[in-house]
Amino acid sequence: MDYLKTFSLSAFLSPGALSMLQTFSGAVLGASFYVLLRAQPYLVNRSYDPKYNAMYISRLITGVVAGIILSIGLQEAIGHSNAAFTPGALAILGGYAAEAVEVILKRLVDVLLAIFQGAPTEQPKANPQPKKVSTSSPSGATKSP
Template structure:
């Protein structure tokens, strides 16, 4: 018991609070619970309330023994399975707690309310700047608002299903905002990268729509950029390979030319020496040597 008092007291009471949270959600949602749950929870809750009222320090004995702790764990596990995929944390966070318009309206979830407000802001900016597309500054502002509109649309749509089944994990809030920023950047990049195609009929694809699509699907923009990078790398590698091959061919040609000239010069000297000794050798030997020299000169002349 001492070890329970010293180390597990805060954790036990946290588990009991989460049991209450899951029980309230399960009852409100019409979840089917085992018959033994409520009779088992009642004495535990009574002991907790009595402990919290009577304890003013650490001198009060811990109200639960080992058997009751096992029962608490069993209750927690059963309720967690009943409310899944929701968790105590997601249930708490998706419980409406803030006014929709800060001081007016019904209560809603803070992060969703913030996304609503920003979506309305980007939508308003998109509509207003759309009337002044003859000005380059308004055009860029319009691209910013349209990409933000697409990014917020994606985030709200993604978060919606988790809010509905009460499984929205607040630890992913940073992911949602990070995804929005990435979407805005991706939308602006895509709108400046792609020229709107010529379309017929009712389909109107302009730079604003392309920016909105980029904000909605930053993954698609990432794939496009990766593809462009691969193409550039291939192009650079191809150019480098061609340069190397051309240089090798030039070096080889110069080497062959040099070798051929050396052979011609050598053969010319031999021919000159042969003419000098023509009178000192017989005709058959002279003609044989001369034919070899002429052959060398002919082959090298063809190579050059």
């Protein structure tokens, strides 16, 4: 039984692989927790309908992807604050709050668009209104189209 006390994944995995395993496990944990919390009332009331299985599976996968994005892609931005988070903790948060990760990504895209396109007031309008052209009739009266 002594071998169980000294077992460590770090002996078998490189630091990068161990970090990825923590990230993936955290994302799965956070997404699973969210799905279970949403399904629990239906299970307790015995009113769960299997036609919603695809929705729960979709949310689970979305949560895992969001957890990985938050942990890997945004770790530098979030990890340097006063409360530094480990990759696993960020993945749990992202897996649980996939909608928050979506909002973060949308805002980053808006910032990038503003940098490269300029401010909305500086941009030309895509569909300018056609100017009214007045024409003169042979009688000298002006009419507009």
